[in-house]
Amino acid sequence: MTLNPNAAGRAKYRGWKFWAILSLALVFSLACLLLYFLLVFHDFYDGVASYESAAVGSLRRINKLEGRYAVEHTREGFACELSLLRPTMQVSAADGLGEILLQGEQRGYKFKMVGCAAEPSGIVTRYQLVAVPIRPGRTGVRAFCTDQSGEVFYDPDASAAKCLASRNGLP
Secondary structure, three states, X not given: OOOOHHHHXXXXXXXXHHHHHHHHHHHHXXXXXXXXXXXXXXXXXXXXXXXXXXXXXXXXXXXXXHHHHHHHOOOOEOOOOHHHHHHHOOOOHHHOHHHHHHHOEEOOEEXXXXXXXXXXXXXXXXXEEEEEEOOEOOOEOOEEEEEOOOOEEEEOOOOHHHHHHHOEEOO
16 A cells, blocks of 8 residues: 555645634733723723722712811801701712712712710700712622711621721722
């Protein structure tokens, strides 16, 4: 039996061509997968960061409003309801604080006053305010909280109770 020398060369050529096409398809698939993850998850994390940043900014603005309210209402102290802060508000409608003060929600976060305590004299000297994501993992990952000190704290598990208890300060 004699072997055709050209047949062996053609088989070798076909094997190389197969592996080259397979390698190119694999590289192309990996590039598409990488591009998909970059586009999808970049937007996801960028969105979460903007929601969280807005929540922290709103807590800081509400702290300022609480301070103003306490100065203007020396016999009452701090407000225990967000809606009471609305008359002291001197911000534009585009600021978005009106939405928080009326409905308790803004940009994926729910805001709530908790732990409001009055002294025996009737003057409220302490308050706590929490902001938790409405849809954890989508509109935010962390819960944020603050109190009359004005410092903002967070909890990585989006728990309002843990935020108030742990008092992890923002970096």
